[in-house]
Structures are given as C-alpha cells and as structure tokens.
Amino acid sequence: MMNEITKSTTIDWSSPDILNQIVQNIKNPLENIIEASKPSITDNKNHSEIIFSSSKQINDLIEEIIDGIKSKSVSLTVQGRPEIFDIYESNKNVQDLCENKINPQKVTKLDQDWLLNLEKEIYSSISQNDLNLYELSYKMAVSERQLHRKIANLVNLTPNKYIRILRLHKAKHMIDNYIQNSISQVAYSVGYNDVHYFSKLFVNQYDISPKDLINSLR
Incomplete structure (x- = not known):
C-alpha cells in the first residue's frame, strides 16, 4: 500500500x-x-x-x-535587510517619490521578511516586460488588493512604482558592475523594451542617463 x-x-x-x-x-x-x-x-x-x-x-x-x-519557493527563513530601505536612504529622488514616509526602524522584522520575499519574487521575474500583479500576489499568498495595501503601508508606493524602483536599481547595479555594456542590453535585462523610455525613467531616479553612466565608467 x-x-x-x-x-x-x-x-x-x-x-x-x-x-x-x-x-x-x-x-x-x-x-x-x-x-x-x-x-x-x-x-x-x-x-x-x-x-x-x-x-x-x-x-x-x-x-x-x-x-x-x-x-x-520563497525562502521560509529570511535574513538581511530589504534593498528598498538602502535605495531609499541613499537616493533623494526615491525619498521624494515615497514622500519621505519610509521609516525602516519602525518596520517590524516580520514585515521586513515579507518585503525581502517580495523583492526575491520581483527579481526572479525582473526581465519580464509585464510583471503580472495577480501572479505576484498569488506567490506572496495575498490578494491583489492586499498586495497594494501592504506595499503602500510599508513603503508608501504603489506596486508598479515599487517594481520600477527595483528595476532601475538592478539596471544601475548591472552598469556599475560591468554586467552589461550597452543601454539596450541593460534595458531588456530589467524588463524594458523601449530603450528611450527606460533612459527617461533612469534619469528621473538617478539624475544621470544610463549612457552617461556607462561612459563615465570607461
């Protein structure tokens, strides 16, 4: 049997x-x-x-x-600190986008672990142009409405803006570490098919175009 x-x-x-x-x-x-x-x-x-x-x-x-x-699956035992906190603390433009309302010291360990899991899910699918929020909420074991509410409560962002910040952060990491050496390669790697649009968003977050950043590292 x-x-x-x-x-x-x-x-x-x-x-x-x-x-x-x-x-x-x-x-x-x-x-x-x-x-x-x-x-x-x-x-x-x-x-x-x-x-x-x-x-x-x-x-x-x-x-x-x-x-x-x-x-x-998403890690059941999570260590470390959500990257969104580091991005927020080092970037004035992100602070403005969040209306200066993120306070990492007041976010519980449980919520930090949740954010870390969310980041892992996003990064695992970051090359997808259209990251499906319904699918993302399913992986996080919450409804799509709960996903919106929780991200808003923790980082004062909509899910799409939160994902955008992580996409651009990943793009900058690729440029800084010479992982990709062309704007189009970087853009496609983080889910943007429109290179011009990607460059515009990158400038808004980092006050420098990806082209100028690449040239400054050569």
Missing part, C-alpha cells in the same frame, strides 16, 4: 505555503510511524525488511517535500 502511495504522489511546487502547511501537519505523525515501525529483535527478518522499506519511503517523501520548498 505504501509503495503505491509513494509512486503515485505528485508534488505541486507552485503553492509553497500550502506545501509548508502540509509538511507541518504530517511530519510529526509520520515520524512517529517511522519510529514505531522500527523492527524489534523478535521480528521475523523478512517482515523487518518490509517495514523498514515502507518507513524509509515515508521519510524520503517528507524530505523531498521539504527540499522542494527550500529550493523552489
């Missing part, structure tokens, strides 16, 4: 929050089953081998789920 369950189980990695809840709900009971299933000295040898095989498959399934969540 256990062999059939193991072979037919297909893990859907698209919903990490659901998977994590499943793991938490089944991990302890299954570990107890594994512990209880360990063969005793009086067990028949053949019977012991069958029990061990079934128990190992249960444990392997748990580990597979956990590894999948760790490798393919």
Whole structure:
C-alpha cells in the first residue's frame, strides 16, 4: 500500500505555503510511524525488511517535500535587510517619490521578511516586460488588493512604482558592475523594451542617463 502511495504522489511546487502547511501537519505523525515501525529483535527478518522499506519511503517523501520548498519557493527563513530601505536612504529622488514616509526602524522584522520575499519574487521575474500583479500576489499568498495595501503601508508606493524602483536599481547595479555594456542590453535585462523610455525613467531616479553612466565608467 505504501509503495503505491509513494509512486503515485505528485508534488505541486507552485503553492509553497500550502506545501509548508502540509509538511507541518504530517511530519510529526509520520515520524512517529517511522519510529514505531522500527523492527524489534523478535521480528521475523523478512517482515523487518518490509517495514523498514515502507518507513524509509515515508521519510524520503517528507524530505523531498521539504527540499522542494527550500529550493523552489520563497525562502521560509529570511535574513538581511530589504534593498528598498538602502535605495531609499541613499537616493533623494526615491525619498521624494515615497514622500519621505519610509521609516525602516519602525518596520517590524516580520514585515521586513515579507518585503525581502517580495523583492526575491520581483527579481526572479525582473526581465519580464509585464510583471503580472495577480501572479505576484498569488506567490506572496495575498490578494491583489492586499498586495497594494501592504506595499503602500510599508513603503508608501504603489506596486508598479515599487517594481520600477527595483528595476532601475538592478539596471544601475548591472552598469556599475560591468554586467552589461550597452543601454539596450541593460534595458531588456530589467524588463524594458523601449530603450528611450527606460533612459527617461533612469534619469528621473538617478539624475544621470544610463549612457552617461556607462561612459563615465570607461
């Protein structure tokens, strides 16, 4: 019976929050089953081998789920500081855009972790020209309305403006670190197909055109 369950189980990695809840709900009971299933000295040898095989498959399934969540989902244990704070503190134009209302010291650790997860999701899809907010909210396990509200509460921005700041920040990072050496390559890498529009937005955020920045580093 256990062999059939193991072979037919297909893990859907698209919903990490659901998977994590499943793991938490089944991990302890299954570990107890594994512990209880360990063969005793009086067990028949053949019977012991069958029990061990079934128990190992249960444990392997748990580990597979956990590894999948760790490798393919938003990080469950987040370290560091949201980049939006560093961008905000070092850029007068971003401060003006946020109406000087961001106060990193007053943002809880839980909300900072949420922002870090959001940044990771955005950066993982940053080359997409049209980053879908519905899909983004689904990955963050909130409604699209909640996504708007939470970003507004934490950084006083709309999601689109927040994403734009991160796109341009990534673009500047690419230029500063010689990752891309042409304006069009940089623009496409951060999701802008219109190079002229990208350059205009870049100037608004950094007071220098991407062309002039590239030339200044040569």
